Amino acid sequence: MESPRQTGLDPAETTFVGRSREVPDVSFRAFLAGRGAPRVHWAAPDGLEVVGAGEAARLTGAGGERFSAVREAGETAFDGADAPEGPARPRFFGGAAFHDDHEPSPPWEGFPPATFVLPRIQLVRTDDATHLTVVRADGDAVAAEADLEAAAAEIDDLPAMRPVEDPPGVVASRRTTTEQEWAEGIEAAVERIEAGELRKVVLAVALAVTLEEEVVVSDTLERLRRSYPDCFRFLVQPTDEAGFFGVPPERLVRLEGDHAVTEALAGTVARGETPEEDAALADSLLGSEKLQHEQALVAEAIEEHLAPLGDVRVAEQGVRKLANVQHLHTPIEADLDGDTHVLELVDAIHPTPAVGGLPPETAERVIRETETFERGWYAAPVGWFDTDGDGEFAVGIRSAVAGGRRATLFAGNGIVADSDPEVEWEEVGLKLEPILAALDTDDED
Ligand SMILES: C=C(O[C@H]1C=CC=C(C(=O)O)[C@@H]1O)C(=O)O
DSSP states (O other): OOOTTTTTTOOOGGGGGEEEEEEOOOOHHHHHHHSSSSSSEEEEETTTTEEEESSSSEEESSTTTTHHHHHHHHHHHHTBBBOOOOOGGOOEEEOOOSSTOOEEEEEETTOOOOEEEEEHHHHHHHOSSSEEEEESSOOOOHHHHHHHHHHHHHHHOOSSSSOOOOOOOOOEESSOOHHHHHHHHHHHHHHHHHHTTOEEEEEEEEEEEESSSSOOOOHHHHHHHHHHHSOOOOEEEEESOOOOEEEOOOOOEETEEEEEEEEEEEEHHHHHHHHHOOOOOOOOOOOOOHHOOOOOOOOHHHHHGGGGGGGEOOOEEEEESSSSEEEEEEEEHHHHSSSSHHHHHHHHHHTTTSSSEEEHHHHHHHHHHHOSSTTTTTTTEEEEETTTEEEEEEEESHHHHHTTTTEEEEEEEEEEEOOOOHHEEEEEEEEHHHHHHHHHHOOOO
16 A cells, blocks of 8 residues: 555656647647547536546545645745746646545546546647646656647647547446335434434445447547536546546635635435426425535534634525536635645545545444445545645535446435335435436437
8 A cells, every 4th residue: 555645746857848839729628539548638617628538647545644745745846946836737636536535446447546647748728728738747848849730730620629429328227225225224323323323424336337349538538518508517537448437526625816706516316307396306406404414514614623723604595406406505715824735635535425424533434334235436526626725626515436337326315313214215316317318329419
C-alpha cells in the first residue's frame, strides 16, 4: 500500500512550463478518441467544459491525509511555474475513493484512494472561446512552444462535430445485493437509528452490467448530456481499461478566491407523467417529514463544517427537478476568512450525509458492514483544482465504472428511522435508470 503522504512528484526535479493559445472549437470527443489514457472530461452545468489527455504530473495520496498530501504537493509543485492564467490555466483533474483506506480491486483497478493528473494537453471551452494548453514538467519553454505548435496542428485536423456511436447494448444486468439482503441491511440500520446509535446512513447498490459491444464511455456521456443537461458530467480514465463517469446533479463545492458554493441535495421522488402529477409529487417531497429530515441533516452538517472557515449563508430550500427524479435542494454559500484551498473544503465536507451519514464514523462502519460491493470512487469527490487552489468538485453519484464489455453502476438512498426497504429498493432503481438507458440500445432516442 502507498504511504499516506506519497504524492508521486519530486518538486526538486520539476519545473512546470505551460503554453496556450485560442483554437477553433472542435469536438471534445474526437479529441479524446485520438489520445491514449490518462484521459479526463469535465463539464459543469454553468459553463466550463474541459478535456485533457496525457500526464505532465500525477499526485496521489492515501489514508486519512490523502487530500492534504495532494494539496501540499500541488502547491509546492507550482512554485516558480511559468504557465498561462485565466481560462487556459493548467488544472489537476481527478478524485478520490469514498473510503480513505480504499485499495483498488476490480472493477476499480487503476483508481487509488486519491489521484490527480495534470494533463499534458488540455482543451477548455468557455462561453466565448476554446483554449488549448500544453504543459511540461521539465521547464523547457522552447520544447513547450513546439508542443503547442504540434498540438494545435492536430486540433486543426479534428472535426467540429462527431457523431455519437450506437450504445453498446445491455445483455444482462444484476444487482450485486439481493432484495432480501437489502431489506435486512435497512432493517438493521433502522434498528441502530431507533437505538440512538445512528441518525442516518446512505446505503447503496451496485448493478453489474454485461454489454453487447465494447463501451465508448465518452459517447455514453454525450447521450447522458442530452437527457441531463443541468447536471455535471465527468470522465476519469486513468487507463485504457476502465473509466469512471457520471452525471451528478450534486456539487460538492466550488471555490473561487474566498467564495465557496455548495448545496444540500437529498430526498427523492419520481417525476410525474403530467404537469399536475409532477407538481403533486413535488408537494409530497416538500411536505414529507421523512424526506425533510433526510435533507435537513445534510444542510446542517455542511453548515457546521464550513462555519469555522468563514461566514456561511444557507438559502431557501427548493425542489431540483431532473429528467427522472426530483430532490430537495438547498443552496449554501460561504465567504471564507483565510486563504483556503478547495481540497481543504473537500476534506472538510466529504462525505456529506447525502452519501455517508451521521454520525460520520458510525455511518461509514455501517456502510462497510452492510454493502456487498466496493464503493471505490462512487459517491466521492471528483473534479479539479488549479495552482491558486481554486477549483470545483461534484459528488460522484449517478455514476458507473466501465471498460470493455462491462459496466458497474451505483446508486444509494438515505436511510432514516421510517425507511421502508421496498420503497428504497424501487428508488435506487430510479437512480440507476439514466446510465442504464444510455448504455442500452432499446432506449435509443
Ligand atoms: C446517494 C445518491 O443520491 C443522494 C443525493 C440525492 C438524493 C439522495 C436520496 O434521496 O437518498 C441521496 O442522498 C445516489 O444517487 O447514489
